[in-house]
Amino acid sequence: MGLGIIGQAAALFAVTNIDDLLILALFFAQGAGQAGSVRRVVTGQYLGFAAILGVAFAAAFGATFLPESVIPYLGLLPLALGIKAAWQAWKHRGESDDDREVEQTGPRALEVAAVTLANGGDNIGVYVPVFATAGVGGMSVYAAVFLALVAVWCAAGRFFATRPVVARTLSRWGHVLLPVVLIGIGLLMLIEGL
Structure with missing residues (x-):
């Protein structure tokens, strides 16, 4: 089992989670x-990914939680969060960054977990x-490798978000990009599943 399965697990994780x-x-x-x-963010990512693993493990043993026809409706989660983020961006459109910082607390762990789980439908389909x-x-072994790589993914996501060029771009456009990406994921899941 050794290094071969570890390499397979790492490759499978990377391929199914690049969008994350x-x-x-x-x-x-x-x-x-x-x-x-x-x-x-890290807690939410782990919660969401643990849920993905739980569903995939259970399904691998024959359990079914939702009929396949219902799974596309998980796209409603990122869609709703994207609409909420868009509303917040629109509501605070004329405020300076200092005014906005006082009110915002950043993403909540359960919001990150919901997006991770909803976006993980393709992961579950591959993992089962x-x-x-x-x-x-x-x-x-797969679970251990995947959970270790969630930390690597979180570190990489934070690394990208803190690079000066990327950070400036995300600081300027992140309030627009986040809703667009979340709404896009939600709509894509709904459209592809129907």
Whole structure:
């Protein structure tokens, strides 16, 4: 089992979670300079990914939680959060950055978790057959590698959000990009699933 399965798990994680880097960078940028925001984003990412793993493990053992026809409606979560973020951006459109910072607390852990879970439908679809054939020992290795790589993804997302050029861009346009990305993910999930 050794290094081969670890490499497979790392590659599978990277391929199924590349889109999360942009979302994480946007969340980290949204909470830049606000106490506790990094912790909330990381906690939310872990909660959301743990939920993805839980559903994938259960499905690999034959459990079904939702009919397949309902899964696209998970897109309503990022859609609603995107609309909320767009409303907040519009509501504070004329305020200076100093005025906006007092009111904002950055992303909440449960919001990050909801987006991670909703965006993880494709992950679950890929993980279930892999887990079903990997057995309990293999699933344990996959889970350990995936959870370690969530930390790497969070660090990479924060790294991108704090690069001077990216940070300036996200500082200037993040309030627009976050709602657009969340609404886009939600609509894409709904449209592709119907």
